[in-house]
Amino acid sequence: MDLIDFDLLKAHAIKKPKEFLYSHPEYRLSIWEWLKLKYFIFLRNHGYSVAAITKHKEFYGLDFFVNKHVLIPRPDTELMVTEVIEEIKKTNEKITLVDVGTGSSCIPISVLKNLPEPVPTYAIDISSQALKVAKKNAENYGIKIQFLRGNLLEPILQKISGKIISTANLPYLTEQQFKNEPSIAREPKNALVAKNNGLALYEELLQQIKTSGLDATIFLEIDPSQTEAINKLITKYLPESKIEIKKDLGGLNRLVKIS
Numbered sequence: 001m002d003l004i005d006f007d008l009l010k011a012h013a014i015k016k017p018k019e020f021l022y023s024h025p026e027y028r029l030s031i032w033e034w035l036k037l038k039y040f041i042f043l044r045n046h047g048y049s050v051a052a053i054t055k056h057k058e059f060y061g062l063d064f065f066v067n068k069h070v071l072i073p074r075p076d077t078e079l080m081v082t083e084v085i086e087e088i089k090k091t092n093e094k095i096t097l098v099d100v101g102t103g104s105s106c107i108p109i110s111v112l113k114n115l116p117e118p119v120p121t122y123a124i125d126i127s128s129q130a131l132k133v134a135k136k137n138a139e140n141y142g143i144k145i146q147f148l149r150g151n152l153l154e155p156i157l158q159k160i161s162g163k164i165i166s167t168a169n170l171p172y173l174t175e176q177q178f179k180n181e182p183s184i185a186r187e188p189k190n191a192l193v194a195k196n197n198g199l200a201l202y203e204e205l206l207q208q209i210k211t212s213g214l215d216a217t218i219f220l221e222i223d224p225s226q227t228e229a230i231n232k233l234i235t236k237y238l239p240e241s242k243i244e245i246k247k248d249l250g251g252l253n254r255l256v257k258i259s
Protein backbone atom coordinates (compact mmCIF):
# COMPACT_ATOMS: atom_id res chain seq x y z
CA MET A 1 0.00 0.00 0.00
CA ASP A 2 1.38 3.42 -0.88
CA LEU A 3 1.65 6.33 1.53
CA ILE A 4 -1.25 8.25 -0.03
CA ASP A 5 -3.61 5.30 0.46
CA PHE A 6 -2.36 4.90 4.04
CA ASP A 7 -3.01 8.58 4.81
CA LEU A 8 -6.49 8.41 3.29
CA LEU A 9 -7.35 5.38 5.43
CA LYS A 10 -5.88 7.00 8.54
CA ALA A 11 -7.89 10.17 7.91
CA HIS A 12 -11.01 8.03 7.46
CA ALA A 13 -10.32 6.20 10.74
CA ILE A 14 -10.16 9.50 12.66
CA LYS A 15 -13.04 11.01 10.62
CA LYS A 16 -11.02 14.03 9.50
CA PRO A 17 -9.94 15.31 6.07
CA LYS A 18 -6.47 14.08 5.11
CA GLU A 19 -5.10 17.65 5.35
CA PHE A 20 -5.66 17.37 9.12
CA LEU A 21 -2.89 14.75 9.28
CA TYR A 22 -0.37 17.18 7.77
CA SER A 23 -1.42 20.13 9.93
CA HIS A 24 -1.46 17.99 13.11
CA PRO A 25 1.53 15.63 12.87
CA GLU A 26 1.46 15.30 16.68
CA TYR A 27 -2.01 13.68 16.61
CA ARG A 28 -2.10 10.24 18.29
CA LEU A 29 -4.82 7.74 17.40
CA SER A 30 -7.07 6.44 20.17
CA ILE A 31 -7.25 2.64 20.54
CA TRP A 32 -10.61 2.59 18.75
CA GLU A 33 -9.22 4.66 15.84
CA TRP A 34 -6.18 2.41 15.69
CA LEU A 35 -8.36 -0.71 15.49
CA LYS A 36 -10.43 0.86 12.72
CA LEU A 37 -7.28 1.73 10.79
CA LYS A 38 -6.01 -1.86 11.14
CA TYR A 39 -9.33 -3.15 9.78
CA PHE A 40 -9.21 -0.72 6.83
CA ILE A 41 -5.64 -1.86 6.04
CA PHE A 42 -6.84 -5.48 6.17
CA LEU A 43 -9.59 -4.67 3.64
CA ARG A 44 -7.15 -2.76 1.39
CA ASN A 45 -4.79 -5.77 1.42
CA HIS A 46 -7.73 -7.99 0.44
CA GLY A 47 -8.57 -6.23 -2.79
CA TYR A 48 -10.85 -3.37 -1.69
CA SER A 49 -9.94 0.03 -3.08
CA VAL A 50 -9.55 3.03 -0.80
CA ALA A 51 -12.74 4.49 -2.31
CA ALA A 52 -14.67 1.29 -1.52
CA ILE A 53 -13.49 1.50 2.11
CA THR A 54 -13.99 5.24 2.65
CA LYS A 55 -17.16 5.31 0.46
CA HIS A 56 -15.91 8.46 -1.22
CA LYS A 57 -14.22 9.16 -4.54
CA GLU A 58 -13.00 12.42 -6.00
CA PHE A 59 -14.03 12.92 -9.62
CA TYR A 60 -13.72 16.12 -11.65
CA GLY A 61 -12.77 17.95 -8.45
CA LEU A 62 -15.98 16.88 -6.71
CA ASP A 63 -16.54 14.39 -3.91
CA PHE A 64 -18.89 11.49 -4.71
CA PHE A 65 -20.49 9.02 -2.33
CA VAL A 66 -19.98 5.44 -3.57
CA ASN A 67 -20.83 1.98 -2.31
CA LYS A 68 -20.73 -1.63 -3.52
CA HIS A 69 -23.67 -1.05 -5.90
CA VAL A 70 -21.88 1.44 -8.17
CA LEU A 71 -18.73 1.61 -10.20
CA ILE A 72 -16.12 3.79 -8.54
CA PRO A 73 -15.71 6.75 -10.92
CA ARG A 74 -12.54 6.53 -13.00
CA PRO A 75 -10.22 9.40 -13.99
CA ASP A 76 -10.52 8.24 -17.65
CA THR A 77 -14.19 9.26 -17.60
CA GLU A 78 -13.29 12.90 -16.86
CA LEU A 79 -12.50 13.25 -20.57
CA MET A 80 -16.19 12.69 -21.37
CA VAL A 81 -17.22 15.36 -18.89
CA THR A 82 -14.85 17.94 -20.40
CA GLU A 83 -16.03 17.18 -23.95
CA VAL A 84 -19.72 17.34 -23.02
CA ILE A 85 -19.31 20.66 -21.20
CA GLU A 86 -17.65 22.10 -24.33
CA GLU A 87 -20.35 20.64 -26.57
CA ILE A 88 -23.19 22.09 -24.49
CA LYS A 89 -21.51 25.50 -24.24
CA LYS A 90 -21.16 25.78 -28.01
CA THR A 91 -24.70 24.57 -28.80
CA ASN A 92 -27.26 27.27 -29.49
CA GLU A 93 -30.24 24.89 -29.57
CA LYS A 94 -32.26 23.84 -26.54
CA ILE A 95 -30.95 20.46 -25.47
CA THR A 96 -31.73 17.74 -22.97
CA LEU A 97 -28.86 15.85 -21.35
CA VAL A 98 -29.42 12.11 -20.91
CA ASP A 99 -26.91 9.99 -19.00
CA VAL A 100 -27.37 6.27 -19.63
CA GLY A 101 -25.98 3.84 -17.03
CA THR A 102 -25.52 6.65 -14.54
CA GLY A 103 -24.06 4.69 -11.58
CA SER A 104 -23.00 7.29 -8.99
CA SER A 105 -24.16 9.97 -11.48
CA CYS A 106 -20.65 11.40 -11.53
CA ILE A 107 -20.99 12.34 -15.23
CA PRO A 108 -24.15 14.50 -15.27
CA ILE A 109 -23.45 16.04 -11.85
CA SER A 110 -19.94 17.09 -12.94
CA VAL A 111 -21.29 18.46 -16.22
CA LEU A 112 -24.11 20.42 -14.57
CA LYS A 113 -21.82 21.81 -11.85
CA ASN A 114 -19.67 23.32 -14.59
CA LEU A 115 -22.36 24.95 -16.73
CA PRO A 116 -23.45 28.58 -16.31
CA GLU A 117 -27.14 27.61 -16.73
CA PRO A 118 -28.97 24.42 -15.72
CA VAL A 119 -29.93 22.02 -18.52
CA PRO A 120 -32.90 19.60 -18.29
CA THR A 121 -31.29 16.30 -17.40
CA TYR A 122 -32.34 12.66 -17.16
CA ALA A 123 -30.18 9.91 -15.67
CA ILE A 124 -31.04 6.26 -16.25
CA ASP A 125 -29.81 3.06 -14.67
CA ILE A 126 -31.08 -0.50 -14.65
CA SER A 127 -30.09 -0.86 -11.00
CA SER A 128 -32.37 0.67 -8.39
CA GLN A 129 -29.56 0.37 -5.83
CA ALA A 130 -27.29 2.44 -8.06
CA LEU A 131 -30.04 5.04 -8.48
CA LYS A 132 -30.22 5.48 -4.69
CA VAL A 133 -26.53 6.38 -4.70
CA ALA A 134 -27.01 8.69 -7.69
CA LYS A 135 -29.90 10.53 -6.00
CA LYS A 136 -27.88 11.00 -2.83
CA ASN A 137 -25.02 12.58 -4.82
CA ALA A 138 -27.37 14.89 -6.75
CA GLU A 139 -29.00 15.97 -3.47
CA ASN A 140 -25.61 16.60 -1.87
CA TYR A 141 -24.80 19.04 -4.67
CA GLY A 142 -28.30 20.51 -5.01
CA ILE A 143 -28.41 19.40 -8.65
CA LYS A 144 -31.75 18.80 -10.36
CA ILE A 145 -31.78 15.53 -12.31
CA GLN A 146 -34.72 13.30 -13.14
CA PHE A 147 -33.73 9.73 -12.32
CA LEU A 148 -35.37 6.83 -14.14
CA ARG A 149 -34.94 3.10 -13.86
CA GLY A 150 -34.90 1.02 -17.03
CA ASN A 151 -33.04 -0.45 -19.96
CA LEU A 152 -30.78 2.09 -21.71
CA LEU A 153 -32.84 4.90 -23.33
CA GLU A 154 -36.19 3.10 -23.02
CA PRO A 155 -37.53 5.18 -20.08
CA ILE A 156 -37.21 8.47 -21.99
CA LEU A 157 -38.22 7.42 -25.50
CA GLN A 158 -41.83 8.63 -25.10
CA LYS A 159 -40.85 11.62 -22.96
CA ILE A 160 -38.42 13.60 -25.10
CA SER A 161 -38.55 15.43 -28.38
CA GLY A 162 -35.90 17.80 -29.68
CA LYS A 163 -32.16 17.54 -29.48
CA ILE A 164 -30.48 15.39 -26.85
CA ILE A 165 -26.89 15.01 -25.77
CA SER A 166 -26.45 11.52 -24.44
CA THR A 167 -23.55 10.27 -22.35
CA ALA A 168 -22.98 6.57 -21.80
CA ASN A 169 -20.24 4.87 -19.87
CA LEU A 170 -21.90 1.47 -19.99
CA PRO A 171 -20.37 -1.89 -19.06
CA TYR A 172 -17.87 -2.59 -21.85
CA LEU A 173 -15.43 -5.17 -20.51
CA THR A 174 -15.39 -8.79 -21.62
CA GLU A 175 -15.81 -11.64 -19.11
CA GLN A 176 -12.11 -12.46 -19.68
CA GLN A 177 -10.92 -8.90 -19.00
CA PHE A 178 -12.94 -8.92 -15.76
CA LYS A 179 -11.42 -12.25 -14.68
CA ASN A 180 -7.88 -11.12 -15.51
CA GLU A 181 -8.02 -7.86 -13.57
CA PRO A 182 -7.86 -8.43 -9.79
CA SER A 183 -8.15 -4.69 -9.05
CA ILE A 184 -11.80 -4.71 -10.15
CA ALA A 185 -12.81 -8.03 -8.57
CA ARG A 186 -14.61 -6.24 -5.71
CA GLU A 187 -16.67 -3.98 -7.99
CA PRO A 188 -20.17 -4.84 -9.26
CA LYS A 189 -19.77 -7.13 -12.27
CA ASN A 190 -23.05 -5.93 -13.81
CA ALA A 191 -21.54 -2.42 -13.95
CA LEU A 192 -18.51 -3.62 -15.87
CA VAL A 193 -19.13 -6.61 -18.11
CA ALA A 194 -21.17 -6.88 -21.31
CA LYS A 195 -21.63 -9.68 -23.84
CA ASN A 196 -20.47 -9.65 -27.46
CA ASN A 197 -16.87 -8.62 -26.76
CA GLY A 198 -18.14 -5.98 -24.33
CA LEU A 199 -20.21 -4.22 -27.01
CA ALA A 200 -23.67 -5.74 -26.54
CA LEU A 201 -25.10 -2.77 -24.62
CA TYR A 202 -23.62 -0.16 -26.96
CA GLU A 203 -25.09 -2.06 -29.92
CA GLU A 204 -28.53 -2.10 -28.27
CA LEU A 205 -28.22 1.62 -27.51
CA LEU A 206 -27.38 2.41 -31.14
CA GLN A 207 -30.35 0.29 -32.22
CA GLN A 208 -32.65 2.24 -29.88
CA ILE A 209 -31.41 5.54 -31.31
CA LYS A 210 -31.88 4.33 -34.88
CA THR A 211 -35.43 3.05 -34.35
CA SER A 212 -36.57 6.00 -32.23
CA GLY A 213 -35.13 8.56 -34.67
CA LEU A 214 -33.87 10.66 -31.73
CA ASP A 215 -31.86 13.72 -32.70
CA ALA A 216 -28.85 12.87 -30.59
CA THR A 217 -25.19 13.65 -30.13
CA ILE A 218 -23.79 10.67 -28.28
CA PHE A 219 -20.66 10.20 -26.21
CA LEU A 220 -19.57 6.62 -25.47
CA GLU A 221 -16.63 5.51 -23.36
CA ILE A 222 -14.85 2.46 -24.76
CA ASP A 223 -11.88 0.20 -24.20
CA PRO A 224 -9.16 1.17 -26.73
CA SER A 225 -9.26 -2.35 -28.20
CA GLN A 226 -12.88 -1.77 -29.28
CA THR A 227 -12.13 1.15 -31.62
CA GLU A 228 -12.58 -0.72 -34.88
CA ALA A 229 -15.59 -2.75 -33.72
CA ILE A 230 -17.47 0.29 -32.41
CA ASN A 231 -16.80 2.17 -35.65
CA LYS A 232 -18.38 -0.74 -37.55
CA LEU A 233 -21.43 -0.81 -35.28
CA ILE A 234 -21.99 2.94 -35.60
CA THR A 235 -21.68 2.77 -39.38
CA LYS A 236 -24.18 -0.13 -39.39
CA TYR A 237 -26.88 1.60 -37.31
CA LEU A 238 -26.23 5.31 -37.93
CA PRO A 239 -24.53 5.43 -41.35
CA GLU A 240 -25.11 9.18 -41.78
CA SER A 241 -23.36 10.13 -38.57
CA LYS A 242 -19.94 11.67 -38.01
CA ILE A 243 -17.65 9.64 -35.73
CA GLU A 244 -14.82 11.18 -33.74
CA ILE A 245 -12.48 9.23 -31.45
CA LYS A 246 -10.85 11.09 -28.57
CA LYS A 247 -7.81 9.94 -26.59
CA ASP A 248 -7.43 9.79 -22.81
CA LEU A 249 -4.46 11.18 -20.86
CA GLY A 250 -2.53 7.98 -21.57
CA GLY A 251 -2.90 8.60 -25.33
CA LEU A 252 -5.37 5.71 -25.75
CA ASN A 253 -8.66 5.81 -27.67
CA ARG A 254 -11.25 6.24 -24.93
CA LEU A 255 -14.16 8.33 -26.09
CA VAL A 256 -16.38 8.11 -29.15
CA LYS A 257 -18.41 11.13 -30.19
CA ILE A 258 -21.25 10.45 -32.64
CA SER A 259 -23.01 13.44 -34.15
Ligand SMILES: C[S@@+](CC[C@H](N)C(=O)[O-])C[C@H]1O[C@@H](n2cnc3c(N)ncnc32)[C@H](O)[C@@H]1O
Pocket residue numbers: 070071072073074077100101102103104105106107124125126127130150151152169170171172190191192201
Ligand atom coordinates in the same frame (compact mmCIF):
# COMPACT_ATOMS: atom_id res chain seq x y z
C1 LIG B 1 -19.49 1.19 -16.07
S1 LIG B 1 -20.78 1.66 -14.93
C2 LIG B 1 -20.65 3.42 -15.15
C3 LIG B 1 -21.25 4.23 -14.08
C4 LIG B 1 -21.04 5.75 -14.27
N1 LIG B 1 -21.64 6.20 -15.51
C5 LIG B 1 -19.58 6.11 -14.26
O1 LIG B 1 -19.06 6.53 -15.31
O2 LIG B 1 -18.92 5.96 -13.21
C6 LIG B 1 -22.20 1.21 -15.89
C7 LIG B 1 -23.57 1.45 -15.26
O3 LIG B 1 -24.54 1.02 -16.24
C8 LIG B 1 -25.62 0.39 -15.58
N2 LIG B 1 -26.28 -0.51 -16.56
C9 LIG B 1 -25.93 -1.76 -16.93
N3 LIG B 1 -26.77 -2.24 -17.85
C10 LIG B 1 -27.70 -1.26 -18.08
C11 LIG B 1 -28.83 -1.16 -18.93
N4 LIG B 1 -29.19 -2.17 -19.76
N5 LIG B 1 -29.57 -0.03 -18.90
C12 LIG B 1 -29.23 0.99 -18.05
N6 LIG B 1 -28.15 0.96 -17.23
C13 LIG B 1 -27.39 -0.15 -17.25
C14 LIG B 1 -24.97 -0.33 -14.41
O4 LIG B 1 -25.92 -0.60 -13.40
C15 LIG B 1 -23.89 0.68 -14.01
O5 LIG B 1 -24.37 1.54 -13.00
